Amino acid sequence: TSDRLLLNVLPGPIAERLKTGENLIVDRFESVTVMFADIAGFTALSSRTSPEALVTMLNELFSMFDTLAEKHGLEKIKTIGDSYMAVAGVPHPVADHATAIAHMALEMQAGVEAYAKRTGTELSIRIGLHTGSVVAGVIGTKKFIYDLWGDTVNMASRMESHGVPGRVQVSEATYHLLVGQFELEARGAIDIKGKGAMNTYLLVRQKVDPQRVSIAAITPS
Structure with missing residues (x-):
């Protein structure tokens, strides 16, 4: 049971390291x-909805996000209120971290739109992405949490808070990793608290491979 509890709050490899007696778990990830x-x-x-209905809604949405995180091989870090934080490339470094999390972001967006339409609820999701290095580790002795630290985390948070409802805003660092595979709109320079003016982009959709489209068009069904 204690093993299952550990796996519920920590990534599998991190839980294993704790079980083998490693006391201080701190790792640096470059990208x-x-x-x-x-x-x-x-x-x-929340001002016009019952607490029970709000919790039910958040549970449904966050459960959907958790499923998407698992599908794309990402790590959910935490939820705070109505905010959700995840990372690609931790605890296992992967080359396509930006691509994986961009796919998840677009699917989250579509999922929330579908939920709002189905339930007649006026809500949308605002998402921010940033790429860089982080420090990851476990803090706590009785209640463990696995968390991330560093400027990359702060910038990703700023991408979300300065973003557009219903859209996915990405930093220039993330843009350069996505531009070959996704369509993005330049938002121009926006003033980011503590950072000054920064160029940001809005993620639109995955690019369609014209060769695959032409093959599909001539393939008899």
Whole structure:
């Protein structure tokens, strides 16, 4: 049971290291992509919705996000209120971290839109992505949490908080890793708290491979 509890709150490899007696778990990852997502319209919704209905809604949405994180091989870090944080490239470094998390972000966006339409709820999701290095580790002795630290985390949070409801905003660092495979709109320079003016981009969709489209068009069904 204690093993299952550890696996519920920590990534598998990290739980294993704790079980083998490693006391201090701190790792540096040079290239990861961090996501912050926030339910836009949640504060207004909470003023006219029962607490039970709010918790039910968040549980459904966050469960969907957890499923998407697993599908794309990402690590959910935590939820705070109506905010959701995840990372690609931790605890296992991967080359396509930006691509994986971009796919998840677009699917989260579509999922929230479908939920809002199905339930008649006025809400959308605002997502921010940034790529860089982080320090990851476990803190706590009774209640463990696995968390990330560093400027990359702060920047990803800023990408979300300065973003657009219903859109996925990415930093220039993330843009350069996505531009070959995804369509993005330049948002131009926006003033980021503590950073000054920075160029950001809005993720639109995955690029369609014209060769695959032409093959599909001539293949008899």
